[in-house]
Amino acid sequence: MKLGDPAASLVVDRAGELTAHVGNEIGISGWAALEEADVLGFAELTGDRHWIHTDPDRARAEVGLDGLLAHGFLVLSLITALGGQCYTVRRARRWTNYGLERLRFTAPVFPGDEFRLRLTLDDAAPxxxxxxxxxxxxxxxxxxxxxPALVATWIVLVEEA
Structure with missing residues:
Protein backbone atom coordinates (compact mmCIF):
# COMPACT_ATOMS: atom_id res chain seq x y z
CA MET A 1 0.00 0.00 0.00
CA LYS A 2 1.17 3.48 -0.79
CA LEU A 3 0.22 6.19 1.72
CA GLY A 4 0.38 9.84 0.77
CA ASP A 5 0.94 12.81 3.03
CA PRO A 6 -2.10 14.13 4.92
CA ALA A 7 -4.01 17.01 3.39
CA ALA A 8 -5.13 18.35 6.78
CA SER A 9 -4.59 17.37 10.41
CA LEU A 10 -5.95 18.50 13.78
CA VAL A 11 -3.54 18.40 16.71
CA VAL A 12 -4.61 18.79 20.34
CA ASP A 13 -2.87 18.10 23.64
CA ARG A 14 -5.79 16.38 25.38
CA ALA A 15 -8.77 14.46 24.04
CA GLY A 16 -11.15 16.73 25.95
CA GLU A 17 -10.10 19.58 23.66
CA LEU A 18 -11.78 17.75 20.80
CA THR A 19 -15.26 18.59 22.16
CA ALA A 20 -14.90 22.00 20.50
CA HIS A 21 -14.80 20.19 17.15
CA VAL A 22 -17.87 17.95 17.53
CA GLY A 23 -19.93 18.11 14.35
CA ASN A 24 -16.97 19.18 12.21
CA GLU A 25 -14.57 17.54 9.82
CA ILE A 26 -11.32 17.14 11.75
CA GLY A 27 -9.02 15.89 9.05
CA ILE A 28 -8.40 14.52 5.60
CA SER A 29 -5.73 11.90 5.01
CA GLY A 30 -3.39 11.85 2.08
CA TRP A 31 -4.30 9.82 -0.98
CA ALA A 32 -3.45 6.12 -0.75
CA ALA A 33 -3.63 3.16 -3.12
CA LEU A 34 -3.54 -0.61 -2.87
CA GLU A 35 -1.46 -2.78 -5.14
CA GLU A 36 -2.47 -6.17 -6.49
CA ALA A 37 0.10 -7.77 -4.15
CA ASP A 38 -1.73 -6.21 -1.16
CA VAL A 39 -5.02 -7.84 -2.22
CA LEU A 40 -3.39 -11.22 -2.85
CA GLY A 41 -1.49 -11.04 0.45
CA PHE A 42 -4.69 -10.25 2.35
CA ALA A 43 -6.40 -13.21 0.67
CA GLU A 44 -3.64 -15.51 1.89
CA LEU A 45 -3.50 -14.02 5.37
CA THR A 46 -7.25 -14.28 5.97
CA GLY A 47 -8.00 -17.39 3.94
CA ASP A 48 -10.53 -15.42 1.86
CA ARG A 49 -9.34 -16.65 -1.52
CA HIS A 50 -12.59 -16.06 -3.41
CA TRP A 51 -11.75 -15.77 -7.10
CA ILE A 52 -13.07 -12.20 -7.27
CA HIS A 53 -10.07 -11.25 -5.10
CA THR A 54 -7.48 -13.63 -6.58
CA ASP A 55 -8.20 -14.29 -10.26
CA PRO A 56 -8.30 -11.08 -12.34
CA ASP A 57 -9.09 -12.90 -15.61
CA ARG A 58 -12.12 -14.64 -14.10
CA ALA A 59 -13.25 -11.39 -12.43
CA ARG A 60 -13.15 -9.70 -15.84
CA ALA A 61 -14.86 -12.55 -17.69
CA GLU A 62 -17.60 -13.47 -15.22
CA VAL A 63 -18.42 -10.16 -13.55
CA GLY A 64 -17.05 -7.56 -15.97
CA LEU A 65 -14.70 -6.03 -13.39
CA ASP A 66 -11.49 -4.22 -14.29
CA GLY A 67 -9.48 -6.84 -12.39
CA LEU A 68 -9.15 -7.94 -8.79
CA LEU A 69 -11.59 -6.50 -6.28
CA ALA A 70 -10.06 -5.46 -2.94
CA HIS A 71 -11.65 -7.15 0.07
CA GLY A 72 -13.99 -4.87 2.00
CA PHE A 73 -12.24 -5.84 5.24
CA LEU A 74 -8.86 -4.96 3.71
CA VAL A 75 -10.14 -1.52 2.79
CA LEU A 76 -11.65 -1.15 6.27
CA SER A 77 -8.36 -2.10 7.93
CA LEU A 78 -6.70 0.94 6.35
CA ILE A 79 -8.87 3.33 8.38
CA THR A 80 -6.47 3.16 11.34
CA ALA A 81 -3.43 4.31 9.34
CA LEU A 82 -5.39 6.94 7.45
CA GLY A 83 -7.10 8.15 10.63
CA GLY A 84 -3.67 8.69 12.19
CA GLN A 85 -3.05 11.29 9.48
CA CYS A 86 -6.27 13.16 10.34
CA TYR A 87 -5.85 14.00 14.01
CA THR A 88 -3.43 13.64 16.91
CA VAL A 89 -3.90 13.78 20.67
CA ARG A 90 -0.38 14.49 21.98
CA ARG A 91 -0.96 13.23 25.53
CA ALA A 92 -2.64 10.01 24.45
CA ARG A 93 -1.03 7.00 26.07
CA ARG A 94 -3.20 4.37 24.44
CA TRP A 95 -5.89 4.10 21.77
CA THR A 96 -8.44 1.30 21.69
CA ASN A 97 -10.60 0.44 18.70
CA TYR A 98 -13.93 -0.03 20.47
CA GLY A 99 -15.99 -0.89 17.41
CA LEU A 100 -17.87 0.29 14.37
CA GLU A 101 -21.45 1.30 13.75
CA ARG A 102 -23.35 1.70 10.49
CA LEU A 103 -20.51 0.27 8.38
CA ARG A 104 -21.33 0.09 4.68
CA PHE A 105 -19.15 -0.83 1.71
CA THR A 106 -20.73 1.47 -0.85
CA ALA A 107 -18.45 1.13 -3.89
CA PRO A 108 -15.62 -1.15 -5.05
CA VAL A 109 -11.90 -0.53 -4.68
CA PHE A 110 -9.50 -2.03 -7.20
CA PRO A 111 -5.70 -2.15 -7.10
CA GLY A 112 -4.41 1.21 -8.30
CA ASP A 113 -7.51 3.16 -7.23
CA GLU A 114 -6.67 6.16 -5.08
CA PHE A 115 -8.67 6.85 -1.94
CA ARG A 116 -8.48 8.99 1.18
CA LEU A 117 -10.26 9.30 4.49
CA ARG A 118 -12.42 12.26 5.46
CA LEU A 119 -12.95 12.16 9.22
CA THR A 120 -15.64 14.01 11.17
CA LEU A 121 -16.01 14.08 14.92
CA ASP A 122 -19.58 13.07 15.68
CA ASP A 123 -19.13 12.95 19.47
CA ALA A 124 -16.46 13.19 22.16
CA ALA A 125 -17.47 12.09 25.65
CA PRO A 126 -15.51 11.42 28.85
CA PRO A 148 -17.27 6.67 -1.48
CA ALA A 149 -15.80 3.21 -0.97
CA LEU A 150 -17.12 3.00 2.58
CA VAL A 151 -18.90 4.93 5.29
CA ALA A 152 -18.91 4.08 8.99
CA THR A 153 -18.87 5.41 12.51
CA TRP A 154 -15.62 4.37 14.16
CA ILE A 155 -15.57 4.32 17.96
CA VAL A 156 -12.19 4.93 19.60
CA LEU A 157 -11.32 5.13 23.27
CA VAL A 158 -8.40 7.45 24.10
CA GLU A 159 -6.53 7.02 27.37
CA GLU A 160 -4.26 9.88 28.34
CA ALA A 161 -0.98 9.87 30.23
Missing part, protein backbone atom coordinates in the same frame (compact mmCIF):
# COMPACT_ATOMS: atom_id res chain seq x y z
CA UNK A 127 -15.60 7.81 30.07
CA UNK A 128 -14.59 6.26 33.39
CA UNK A 129 -10.91 5.81 34.26
CA UNK A 130 -9.70 8.87 32.36
CA UNK A 131 -10.62 7.80 28.86
CA UNK A 132 -12.48 9.74 26.21
CA UNK A 133 -14.81 8.07 23.73
CA UNK A 134 -14.62 9.44 20.21
CA UNK A 135 -17.31 8.69 17.63
CA UNK A 136 -15.65 9.35 14.29
CA UNK A 137 -17.55 9.60 11.03
CA UNK A 138 -15.51 7.91 8.31
CA UNK A 139 -15.96 8.50 4.61
CA UNK A 140 -13.41 6.80 2.39
CA UNK A 141 -13.63 8.75 -0.83
CA UNK A 142 -12.27 7.54 -4.15
CA UNK A 143 -10.44 9.91 -6.48
CA UNK A 144 -12.56 10.86 -9.51
CA UNK A 145 -15.67 9.02 -8.24
CA UNK A 146 -18.89 10.35 -6.75
CA UNK A 147 -19.57 7.41 -4.41
Missing amino acids: EPAGTTRLDLGCLLERRNHDR
